[in-house]
Amino acid sequence: MTTQIQDVDHELIQAAADVARTRCRGDNHTMAAAARAGDGRIVTAVNAYHFTGGPCAELVLIGAAAAQGVYDLDTIVAVGDRDRGVVPPCGRCRQALLDYFPDLKVIVGEGDRVRTVLVTDLLPASYVWADHQIDAG
Numbered sequence: 001m002t003t004q005i006q007d008v009d010h011e012l013i014q015a016a017a018d019v020a021r022t023r024c025r026g027d028n029h030t031m032a033a034a035a036r037a038g039d040g041r042i043v044t045a046v047n048a049y050h051f052t053g054g055p056c057a058e059l060v061l062i063g064a065a066a067a068q069g070v071y072d073l074d075t076i077v078a079v080g081d082r083d084r085g086v087v088p089p090c091g092r093c094r095q096a097l098l099d100y101f102p103d104l105k106v107i108v109g110e111g112d113r114v115r116t117v118l119v120t121d122l123l124p125a126s127y128v129w130a131d132h133q134i135d136a137g
Contacts, residue, residue: 005105005116009075012036013086013107013114016079019044024081031087032079033057035065038072058093062100073100075116077107086114094122099129 016034023046024030031047033056045061048054057078065073076097080087088108089097097104097119104119120126 003118003121005118008107008114008116009036009077012042012075012077013079015042015044016077017085019046020079020081021083030081031057032081033061033076034079035061035073035076037065037070038074039070041068041070043068043070043073056090056093058089059096062096073104075105075107085110089122091123094119095126095129098123098126102128 012034016032019034020032024032028049029046030049032044033046034042034044036042043061043065045057045064047057048060058076061076065071076089078087078089079085086107086109089106097106101119105116106119106122107114107116108122109115
């Protein structure tokens with residue numbers, strides 16, 4: 001059962017769309033992602049396409065956020081270039097997002113059916129890598 005959260009962060013969608021429109025050029029960068037940090041800041045990134053499986057925009061965003069001192073993301077969205085709109089995260093990104101941010105909200109859907117769901121709903125009955133980390137405390 002998918003938990004839909006009523007509030008869709010349209011400002012976040014617009015931020016990702018702006019990056020997709022202005023920074024995605026050619027075949028190397030075709031997706032943009034934007035995420036809202038716990039303190040309200042918005043972090044953006046683009047994918048780095050490569051035939052060997054370059055990182056998706058969501059994965060690049062995790063690193064970009066850390067480089068800016070952001071370790072608590074609240075909501076994320078990915079948007080395709082050429083006005084393709086919101087694109088849901090792939091399976092690899094779903095797993096990484098779940099592991100890094102188990103309470104993360106993800107914007108998915110198309111057009112007027114855009115909605116926000118919990119990352120756990122995108123990857124039900126999943127393996128959670130963080131559950132197997134040893135607490136050094």
